[in-house]
Amino acid sequence: METPSLGQATIVSGLHHTVDDGLRIPERIESGSDPGILFELAGPREKIFFDPAKTRAGIVTCGGLCPGLNNVIRSLFLELHYGYGIAEVLGFRGGYAGLDPANGAEPATITPEYIEGIHRQGGTILGTSRGPVDIERAVDNLIRRGVNILFTVGGDGTQRGANALYQEARRRNHPLSVVGVPKTIDNDVGFVARTFGYFSAVEEAVRVLDRAHTEARSTPGGIGLVKLMGRHAGFITAGATIASQDVNFALIPEVPFRLDSFLEALEKRMRQKTHAVIAVAEGAGQELLECGEGAKDASGNLMLKDIGLFLKGQIERHFKEVGVPVVMRYFDPSYLVRSCPANCEDALLCDLFARHAVHAAMAGKTGVVIGFLHERFIHVPIELLAVHVKRLDPDSGWWRSVLAATGQPDCSV
Numbered sequence: 092m093e094t095p096s097l098g099q100a101t102i103v104s105g106l107h108h109t110v111d112d113g114l115r116i117p118e119r120i121e122s123g124s125d126p127g128i129l130f131e132l133a134g135p136r137e138k139i140f141f142d143p144a145k146t147r148a149g150i151v152t153c154g155g156l157c158p159g160l161n162n163v164i165r166s167l168f169l170e171l172h173y174g175y176g177i178a179e180v181l182g183f184r185g186g187y188a189g190l191d192p193a194n195g196a197e198p199a200t201i202t203p204e205y206i207e208g209i210h211r212q213g214g215t216i217l218g219t220s221r222g223p224v225d226i227e228r229a230v231d232n233l234i235r236r237g238v239n240i241l242f243t244v245g246g247d248g249t250q251r252g253a254n255a256l257y258q259e260a261r262r263r264n265h266p267l268s269v270v271g272v273p274k275t276i277d278n279d280v281g282f283v284a285r286t287f288g289y290f291s292a293v294e295e296a297v298r299v300l301d302r303a304h305t306e307a308r309s310t311p312g313g314i315g316l317v318k319l320m321g322r323h324a325g326f327i328t329a330g331a332t333i334a335s336q337d338v339n340f341a342l343i344p345e346v347p348f349r350l351d352s353f354l355e356a357l358e359k360r361m362r363q364k365t366h367a368v369i370a371v372a373e374g375a376g377q378e379l380l381e382c383g384e385g386a387k388d389a390s391g392n393l394m395l396k397d398i399g400l401f402l403k404g405q406i407e408r409h410f411k412e413v414g415v416p417v418v419m420r421y422f423d424p425s426y427l428v429r430s431c432p433a434n435c436e437d438a439l440l441c442d443l444f445a446r447h448a449v450h451a452a453m454a455g456k457t458g459v460v461i462g463f464l465h466e467r468f469i470h471v472p473i474e475l476l477a478v479h480v481k482r483l484d485p486d487s488g489w490w491r492s493v494l495a496a497t498g499q500p501d502c503s504v
């Protein structure tokens with residue numbers, strides 16, 4: 092087996108490196124003018140860097156839950172174990188905290204028995220967490236345990252952590268391949284057209300919208316208000332709105348709205364019709380809430396103010412003032428939506444992301460995340476993810492479909 096030096100496969104430019112099978116890929120075809128970036132296509136390579144008999148791999152899952160995490164763990168293991176004959180695969184427990192032995196959790200040794208049936212369960216069998224880890228101690232531990240490959244399954248925060256781990260291992264000359272598998276129900280990771288778990292979350296969200304619609308239309312003056320996840324991006328709210336076709340107002344972070352315009356439009360509808368359904372992404376309308384210096388979670392993410400409860404209060408107050416009786420039904424299915432198992436579409440996506448991650452690692456790629464654009468899996472340098480986020484473009488077909496499905500007026504003026 093030929094073993095190129097890890098240096099050869101290390102990203103030095105901040106962009107792609109050894110492009111053996113590159114393709115210039117625009118992120119959005121719709122925009123037309125995007126010149127694209129030359130990405131390396133992911134997939135199995137003829138030459139691999141790691142000797143399977145001497146290689147130990149690790150898997151860690153971080154950040155919020157997402158349907159399909161267990162599918163990814165399972166497919167990573169299956170490809171490593173049966174595809175490449177890797178000797179040992181460790182599962183670090185409880186997110187990045189599990190990389191530091193000071194936190195006490197021994198990693199699991201993943202076996203075929205360990206992963207049996209896990210893909211039918213939501214959550215992650217390894218556990219997850221938010222919050223920092225001491226990078227030097229984590230890399231000490233990886234070296235001590237002889238781990239040469241680490242799969243970091245997580246969102247942009249996780250991949251920033253992965254970048255720090257890869258840089259530290261490189262500084263120490265430890266041949267560590269760090270390969271990220273992008274995870275978020277929010278679907279807002281750059282260079283990934285569709286993150287795994289997104290469609291499962293949308294499916295769950297549609298179920299709740301359906302219930303909200305049933306409640307609202309069964310009561311004269313019924314208003315079903317549903318708050319959905321989506322910290323910075325409205326993909327879940329938009330996707331669920333389009334799929335459900337029962338939503339009358341969709342509010343997302345990328346499209347600011349004026350409270351008075353929204354209330355006026357809702358009042359107009361309630362005077363003409365018997366009911367209304369509103370879907371609001373948790374990151375929408377944050378500018379309307381009393382903010383100040385917001386609190387942060389353990390990972391440093393700004394914690395959002397509750398737009399759902401705020402809107403509920405404002406709607407009730409407004410209709411009381413104008414003397415129109417309404418019956419408010421409020422739903423907050425956030426954790427319900429993301430803790431379900433993956434649906435079939437996501438299960439397939441998880442498997443492909445995982446297998447491409449293993450091929451990348453075995454070929455000696457490091458500091459890369461598996462991207463997915465235009466139905467092609469690609470190697471995205473981790474640093475690129477940090478500077479590039481994906482948001483729902485209000486000029487896109489997505490938003491036009493939302494407007495067509497809801498018939499909502501422009502509430503930004």
Ligand SMILES: Nc1ncnc2c1ncn2[C@@H]1O[C@H](COP(=O)(O)OP(=O)(O)O)[C@@H](O)[C@H]1O
Binds near residue numbers: 153154223224246251
């Ligand atoms: N800049 C960073 N450097 C190192 N680790 C980070 C960084 N940002 C986030 N992390 C770590 O990555 C993990 C997951 O991050 P978080 O933001 O909670 O979720 P996600 O990966 O889904 O965005 C946490 O343990 C967090 O401390």
Ligand SMILES: O=P(O)(O)OC[C@H]1O[C@](O)(COP(=O)(O)O)[C@@H](O)[C@@H]1O
Binds near residue numbers: 246388
């Ligand atoms: O788990 P927490 O801390 O309540 O976080 C909720 C956040 O997690 C998400 O579901 C996904 O966020 P991450 O992908 O960053 O983990 C967001 O939509 C939501 O704002």
